[in-house]
Amino acid sequence: MDSQIAIDFVVKYFYWAFLGWIFMTLIQRRHGNKGAKKRMAVLYQAILIFLIMVYATILKMNELTDVYLIIAAIAAILILYLGRKKILPYQRTCRECGKKMSFERVIYYDDPLCKEHDKEEIEILEEVKKKIEEIETEEKSSEDTE
Numbered sequence: 829m830d831s832q833i834a835i836d837f838v839v840k841y842f843y844w845a846f847l848g849w850i851f852m853t854l855i856q857r858r859h860g861n862k863g864a865k866k867r868m869a870v871l872y873q874a875i876l877i878f879l880i881m882v883y884a885t886i887l888k889m890n891e892l893t894d895v896y897l898i899i900a901a902i903a904a905i906l907i908l909y910l911g912r913k914k915i916l917p918y919q920r921t922c923r924e925c926g927k928k929m930s931f932e933r934v935i936y937y938d939d940p941l942c943k944e945h946d947k948e949e950i951e952i953l954e955e956v957k958k959k960i961e962e963i964e965t966e967e968k969s970s971e972d973t974e
């Protein structure tokens with residue numbers, strides 16, 4: 829373990845991972861308030877990746893070896909474990925029916941509810957349907973008068 833192979837790997841690829849994670853929070857924004865906790869979680873993950881990258885960079889600058897990365901690995905596992913509710917708030921099944929949820933639901937939505945049990949979303953969809961119907965009937969009546 830007197831090499832710097834792992835350190836080089838972390839310095840190089842954790843930077844790209846960090847950028848990827850930040851990009852992910854931007855994509856999540858379109859889910860608005862329904863995914864605020866999930867967005868914070870990804871941000872925490874990004875911070876953790878960033879800290880590990882900074883630590884590895886410091887090791888490299890001081891010409892320390894891969895052994896010191898074990899400290900970072902243990903610290904990261906401890907942080908993930910202690911903060912798992914905030915950093916890894918993912919559930920695979922619906923709270924109401926216990927069915928497995930889609931990947932999108934697990935990643936983007938705070939409430940662990942499937943499509944059939946997400947009341948808020950059902951209400952929004954019904955409102956959209958109503959609006960579309962209203963617009964369609966308006967168009968028809970304006971065609972009739974022309």
Ligand SMILES: [Zn+2]
Pocket residue numbers: 922923924925926927941942943944945
């Ligand atoms: Zn359900």
